[in-house]
Amino acid sequence: MKDETKSAPRTMPIQSATFSQSINAEIRRAAATGIYDIRGGGAKRKVPHFDDLLFLGASMSRYPLEGYRERCDTSVTLGTRYAKNPIHLDIPITIAGMSFGALSGPAKEALGRGATLAGTSTTTGDGGMTPEERGHSKKLVYQYLPSRYGMNPDDLRRADAIEIVVGQGAKPGGGGMLLGQKISDRVAEMRNLPKGIDQRSACRHPDWTGPDDLEIKILELREITGWQVPIYIKVGGARPYFDTTLAVKAGADVVVLDGMQGGTAATQDVFIEHVGQPILACIREAVRALQDLGMHREVQLVVSGGIRTGADVAKCMALGADAVAIGTAALIALGDNDPRWEDEYQKLGTTAGAYDDWHEGKDPAGITTQDPELMARFDPIEGGRRLNNYLKVMTLEAQTIARACGKSHLHNLEPEDLCALTMEAAAMARIPLAGTDWYPGKPGTGF
Amino acid sequence: MQTFDLAADGLRTLNATLHAQAETTNQTTWEIINPKGSHAIAVGLDAPIEVNVKGSTGYYCAGMNKQATVHVHGSAGPGVAENMMSGTVIVEGDASQYAGATGHGGTLIIKGNASSRCGISMKGIDIIVHGNIGHMSAFMAQSGNLVVCGDAGDALGDSLYEARLFVRGSVKSLGADCIEKEMRPEHLEILAELLERGGCDAKPEEFKRYGSARQLYNFKPDNAY
Numbered sequence: 001m002k003d004e005t006k007s008a009p010r011t012m013p014i015q016s017a018t019f020s021q022s023i024n025a026e027i028r029r030a031a032a033t034g035i036y037d038i039r040g041g042g043a044k045r046k047v048p049h050f051d052d053l054l055f056l057g058a059s060m061s062r063y064p065l066e067g068y069r070e071r072c073d074t075s076v077t078l079g080t081r082y083a084k085n086p087i088h089l090d091i092p093i094t095i096a097g098m099s100f101g102a103l104s105g106p107a108k109e110a111l112g113r114g115a116t117l118a119g120t121s122t123t124t125g126d127g128g129m130t131p132e133e134r135g136h137s138k139k140l141v142y143q144y145l146p147s148r149y150g151m152n153p154d155d156l157r158r159a160d161a162i163e164i165v166v167g168q169g170a171k172p173g174g175g176g177m178l179l180g181q182k183i184s185d186r187v188a189e190m191r192n193l194p195k196g197i198d199q200r201s202a203c204r205h206p207d208w209t210g211p212d213d214l215e216i217k218i219l220e221l222r223e224i225t226g227w228q229v230p231i232y233i234k235v236g237g238a239r240p241y242f243d244t245t246l247a248v249k250a251g252a253d254v255v256v257l258d259g260m261q262g263g264t265a266a267t268q269d270v271f272i273e274h275v276g277q278p279i280l281a282c283i284r285e286a287v288r289a290l291q292d293l294g295m296h297r298e299v300q301l302v303v304s305g306g307i308r309t310g311a312d313v314a315k316c317m318a319l320g321a322d323a324v325a326i327g328t329a330a331l332i333a334l335g336d337n338d339p340r341w342e343d344e345y346q347k348l349g350t351t352a353g354a355y356d357d358w359h360e361g362k363d364p365a366g367i368t369t370q371d372p373e374l375m376a377r378f379d380p381i382e383g384g385r386r387l388n389n390y391l392k393v394m395t396l397e398a399q400t401i402a403r404a405c406g407k408s409h410l411h412n413l414e415p416e417d418l419c420a421l422t423m424e425a426a427a428m429a430r431i432p433l434a435g436t437d438w439y440p441g442k443p444g445t446g447f
Numbered sequence: 448m449q450t451f452d453l454a455a456d457g458l459r460t461l462n463a464t465l466h467a468q469a470e471t472t473n474q475t476t477w478e479i480i481n482p483k484g485s486h487a488i489a490v491g492l493d494a495p496i497e498v499n500v501k502g503s504t505g506y507y508c509a510g511m512n513k514q515a516t517v518h519v520h521g522s523a524g525p526g527v528a529e530n531m532m533s534g535t536v537i538v539e540g541d542a543s544q545y546a547g548a549t550g551h552g553g554t555l556i557i558k559g560n561a562s563s564r565c566g567i568s569m570k571g572i573d574i575i576v577h578g579n580i581g582h583m584s585a586f587m588a589q590s591g592n593l594v595v596c597g598d599a600g601d602a603l604g605d606s607l608y609e610a611r612l613f614v615r616g617s618v619k620s621l622g623a624d625c626i627e628k629e630m631r632p633e634h635l636e637i638l639a640e641l642l643e644r645g646g647c648d649a650k651p652e653e654f655k656r657y658g659s660a661r662q663l664y665n666f667k668p669d670n671a672y
């Protein structure tokens with residue numbers, strides 16, 4: 001009898017989908033430390049994204065352009081509404097704002113070098129403008145953030161555009177933080193704070209509250225800079241229709257819209273994963289707002305959040321964006337999370353591709369750090385070359401798709417060139433589900 | 448002295464004219480008439496000139512000022528002298544919210560009262576207020592000095608860093624991590640100089656000093672919120 005019980009078939013151990021290994025590990029970590037998890041990077045969960053859209057390509061009813069010969073333009077001009085000197089870019093892929101402090105000086109330099117070689121712009125970040133960055137970026141956008149770290153009128157007048165940051169996709173409604181480990185003498189001095197203490201960046205601007213105030217703030221910035229340079233407003237993907245409408249009302253030349261997948265230097269994990277809308281769901285709403293105001297293509301729309309390939313760029317264009325911005329992808333092009341450092345990632349308790357403790361300043365690749373020894377591993381000239389290569393490949397990919405759709409400029413891509421693979425993507429992007437002429441919410445279809 | 452009629456000639460011409468004043472200009476004194484509460488008057492100046500605004504101003508008067516002395520002969524709207532780098536801004540009347548916000552340097556003197564969030568996120572500026580200041584003043588103040596000859600409102604110095612706050616009257620409440628600190632001789636000396644610079648008829652000994660308890664400086668379970 002005893003033996004029979006022993007050999008009776010048993011249920012297989014099943015891990016709970018709800019209480020997964022990673023959730024349980026997080027519960028144990030929280031129980032042990034009493035503090036929430038802070039990390040860098042963007043949302044790691046799967047959300048509806050550009051992979052859920054496909055291009056249709058040319059066929060009997062449309063004819064393609066010859067792949068290697070026929071012209072397919074990629075240039076874009078940002079800031080045509082009010083600025084005397086709008087920004088002309090050769091490619092519609094810009095480098096998003098990433099702070100000096102989060103990134104090392106040489107990493108910022110590499111972004112400037114790569115972007116300049118590729119004919120595009122780069123952007124400062126929380127922490128001010130560094131000479132490396134200004135020196136190596138032909139077109140530099142200067143961020144105007146709630147913390148105003150390093151903000152000064154000389155840099156403002158040195159900038160090619162000003163970007164007022166209202167929010168970020170990774171944390172709409174949240175401020176920033178730079179933990180003490182990364183506060184070197186230089187970072188501390190630029191931010192007027194003692195060395196080694198954690199720096200919190202406020203979530204709201206100190207001297208204006210709503211869009212009516214912002215309109216006056218923009219007037220002030222334009223008066224200081226003589227109405228020369230474009231003013232962008234950056235918002236996180238929260239309520240894109242209203243946010244875009246209000247940004248235009250406040251006087252923006254350009255709206256920068258950052259979806260929830262967007263990267264950050266350091267924020268609570270709960271914020272990164274649970275606040276904001278995926279960029280796929282934001283673009284059409286922002287474009288609708290611009291169209292309702294008669295401002296589509298007058299006020300340019302730059303979108304970001306999880307953009308990786310030329311296909312992603314082409315899809316953004318087809319949905320109505322004028323340009324895109326990349327953060328995480330640019331860092332990976334520079335060498336972030338490269339498997340060549342696997343041994344060191346292991347020592348930090350992680351693995352290449354998953355490393356996100358950028359706030360700790362121990363980056364084996366020497367990019368998200370202020371540690372002189374780690375920084376020395378990173379060569380800004382080589383980094384710039386790699387970024388340029390990557391930007392070129394993305395552009396060629398986007399052109400390949402545009403030509404296949406018969407378009408002589410990336411901006412001529414349109415929603416009609418797309419179909420959706422999932423109901424979610426169809427609903428969010430208002431693109432017909434593949435094989436149908438229908439998407440959820442399509443006017444006149446009942447639901 | 449040059450007189451500029453803002454109502455007649457407009458804001459753009461005013462600021463462009465003031466920006467065109469070189470370091471070595473001999474037209475050092477300007478008078479702006481008919482300001483009528485306009486916004487962004489005399490912003491982004493960068494020359495050792497004196498600008499007298501004959502009336503009250505709207506938002507951001509003397510924003511990002513460098514070198515210049517801007518004297519408002521009236522009251523100032525929100526964000527007067529915001530992000531000032533150097534120079535002097537004097538307000539004869541009252542100042543609205545965010546006076547001297549994020550200022551990196553220079554001196555802001557307010558002869559009347561200042562509203563809420565005076566000196567918010569200040570980064571080196573000296574602000575001297577003859578009257579009272581409103582709630583949430585010196586929020587996240589990083590460095591510089593805030594002198595208040597009257598009373599301070601709620602939550603003074605919330606989450607402040609290294610700025611020094613001197614208040615003569617009452618403080619309705621202190622913000623997180625802001626505490627009263629000992630007034631040592633060196634502080635009395637600093638304060639005496641500030642009071643003199645601000646044209647205040649008050650004695651340093653009548654003031655109390657407030658500053659950061661420095662308990663929020665490093666992120667740990669006890670101060671996470």
Ligand SMILES: Cc1cc2nc3c(=O)[nH]c(=O)nc-3n(C[C@H](O)[C@H](O)[C@H](O)COP(=O)(O)O)c2cc1C
Binds near residue numbers: 040097099258263304
């Ligand atoms: C390391 C790092 C630092 C960042 N710093 C800033 C910043 O200072 N200001 C800002 O507006 N956004 C900042 N961002 C967000 C980017 O500007 C951008 O919105 C985001 O990276 C886009 O998403 P992606 O990373 O998926 O391309 C940062 C992002 C990263 C990865």
